[in-house]
Amino acid sequence: MNSLVFTIISCLFFMGLIAVYSYIKTKNQVNSSDGYFLAGRGLTGGFIAGSLLLTNLSAEQLIGLNGQAYSANMSNMAWEVTAGFSVIILALVLLPRYLGGAFSTLPGFLSSRFDDGVRRYVVVLFMLGYGLVTIPSVLYSGAIAVLQLFDLPGLMGISIDQAVWIMVWMIGLIGAAYAIFGGLKAVAISDTLNGIGLLLIGLTVPVIGLISLGSGNFLDGIYTITTTNPEKLNAVGSRDDAIPFGTIFTGMIFMNLFYWGTNQYVIQRTLGAKSLAEGQKGALLTGFYKLLVPLLMMIPGVIAFHLYGGELDPIDLAYPTIVANLLPGFLSGFFLAMLLGAVFSSFNSLLNSASTMFAYDIYKAGINPQATDTQMIRVSKWFGTILALMSFFVAPMLMNAPDGLWNIIREFTGFFNIPIITIVLVGIFTKRVPAVGAKIVIIFHVISYYFLIWGLPTFFGVEIPISFVHISAVLFVIETGIMLTAGRIRPLEKEHHFYANAKVDMTPWKYSLPVTVILFSLIILAYLVFSPIGAAYAGGVVSGWFFPAVGALLLLTAVFYVKALQSWRDKYEHFVHTTHEEAVQRTLERERDENLG
Incomplete structure (x- = not known):
């Protein structure tokens, strides 16, 4: 009991420090809509990266990914490591468009490209996904993680069901306070501080684990996991693995791109950047952070697996067991604070983004076009409060999920990720595709996705014999074809052009392309390390091909880095500058015509 009291007190101490610092940094800075929803468009690269990282990392990943590695291998790291490709596209391609138009939400961006009907369709998809699945799942996974790690039902003498309800409400109330009363800046600051702590404690766990595995010697621990059952370190998934290697080049590209490039609760941090350069820094730095996830998770x-064998049941006990058995007691409070911080981050980020979309895309766009900043902030707080309370009641019901939390999140996200990324990409790279194409795609996807995943097996006993990731890729191709066909049959009378309304400096970061080369190279290196020629080599620590492959990669990286520094950088900066200036000129001409008219 004394250890529990110490854990709780030290946890509250660390959480209190973060809360006080966040309050001081945001005091009197959330009185305008930009200040509340977009942190006054003043976020720097470090805060953006820290907030993006912790928004993405959650207890469900911490528990679930370690469980997958324990039971199978490292193939699930594809979701994390290859996210670097998506943040590169966000930084170099999408962000100049988002910031150039000073958009506050993704539906607002789509409204400018298509019409308000598409905006409403997309808002409905987001709200249903956030309200019924994503937000409740974050609360539930956080509650389960705390219960597994600290056995609160046993310590408090209550049932698991009662403990889940208590933890959901506790986590939800604290997280909601950050999001509802502090706005995006409070969320971003607390995320960054929690992110630093999570990285420190997250890296501590595998280090302690390897020391224990090596009987007190860290290097002996590394030798053990690379020579005994080395197949556990293989990230190149086979057809029988949950994530076959081929899926990286099909549906995973678009699913990750949706998450990192168009998902409101992720991109809202970059929309609050103080400049294009800072937004690009934050996005690219996030890609480097994601490379650490296999080590943490x-x-x-x-x-x-090496310490306890393959008998832990369920497999999700792998990480809690290591933490409970190996983490020093004096770090328990700090660990709990960082774990809760990760849960708070995902929860309050989702809540803040849902409130932002309601304020901009429903209230101001359709109910009160003349709404003042004060009205929008007040309405968003009320909506956030109602949505939070709803999620408190929905989250504990996930205990009854027949196929587990991981599958629910994965399957239900499929209802809106592919149609949204399809609409965004086609909208950016074409000029005559009409809004009706986007609306058809949304309706088609919801119906076809349901039948492919649930309808055919339920009503006809037909199972699709390929990974759901490949199914997503097929739907992306079909839906892109639908939109292009709509553009051929009913093209817009006039070509669509984006108009500039930038509120921040649009000069790109001068090192964005050189850093992109390094990030791309490190992604490939991660797969070389966790492959049959690297740490998963069955004949020793690594195969004879490993170091030549790494050497060739380093040589190519050096060549492309110099090329990026000497010529590609200038061409990219010129392209961004020219594109933005053309948009500015079109905007001035439109305003002049409106004044004359």
Whole structure:
């Protein structure tokens, strides 16, 4: 009991420090709509990256990915490591468009390209996904993680169901306070501080685990996991693995691009950047952070397999067991604070983004076009409060999910990720595709996705014999074809052009392309390390091909880095500058015509 009291007190101490600092930094800065929803468009690259990282990392990943590594191998790291490709596209392609138009929400961006009907369709998709699945799942996974790690039902003498309800409400109320009363800046600051702590404690766990595995010697621990059952370190998934390697080049590209490039609760941090350069820094830095995720969220699962064998049931006990058995007691409060911080981050980010979309895309766009900043902030707070309370009641019901939390999130996200990324990409790279094409795609996707995943097996006993990731790729191709066909049959009378309304400096970061080359190279290196020629080599620590492959990669990286520094950088900066200036000129001409008219 004394250890529990110490854990709770130290946890509250660390959480209190973060809360006080966040309050001081945001005091009197959330009185305008930009200040509340977009942090006054003043976020720097470090805060953007820290907030993006912690928004993405959650207890469900911490527990779930380690469980997957414990039971199978490292193939699920594809979701994390290849996110670097998506943040590169966000930084170099999408962000100049978003910031150039000073958009506050993704539906607002789509409204400018298509019409308000598309905006409403997309808002409905987001709200249903956030309200019924994503927000409740974050609360539920956080509650389960705390219960597994600290056995609160046993310590408090209550049932698991009662403990889940208590933890959901506790986590939800604290997280909602950040999002509803502090706005995006409070969320971003607390995310960054929690992110630093999570990285520190997250890296501590595998280090302690390897020392224990090596009987006190860290290097012996590394030798053990690379020579005994080395197949556990293989990230190149086979057809029988949950994530076959081929899926990286099909549906995963678009699913990750949706998440990092168009998902409101992720991109809202970059929309609050103080400049294009800072937004690009934050996005690209996030890609480097994601390369650490296998060390934080999968290697402990492999260590657990070596320490405890393959008998842990359920597999999600792998990470809690390591933490409970190996983490020093004096770090327990700090660990709990960082774990809760990760849960708070995902929850309050979702809540803040849902409130932002309601204020801009429903209230101001359709109910009160003349709404003042004060009215929008007040309405968003009321909506956030109602949505939070709803999620408190929905979250505990996920205990009854027949196929587990991981599958629910994965399957239900499929209802809106592919149609949204399809609409965004086609909207950016074409000029005559009409709004009706986007609306058809949304309706088609919801119906076809339901039948492919649930309808055919339920009503006809037909199972689709390929990964759901490949199914997503097929739907992306079909839906792109639908939109292009709509553009051929009913093209817009006039070509669509984007208009500039930038509120920040649009000069790109001068090192964006050189840093992109390094990030791309490190993604490939991660797969070389966790492959049959690297740490998963069955004949020793690594194969004879490993170092030549790494050497060739370093040589190519050096060549492309110099090329990016000497010529590609200038061409990219010229392209961004020219594109933006053309948009500015079109905007001035439109305003002049409106004044004359």
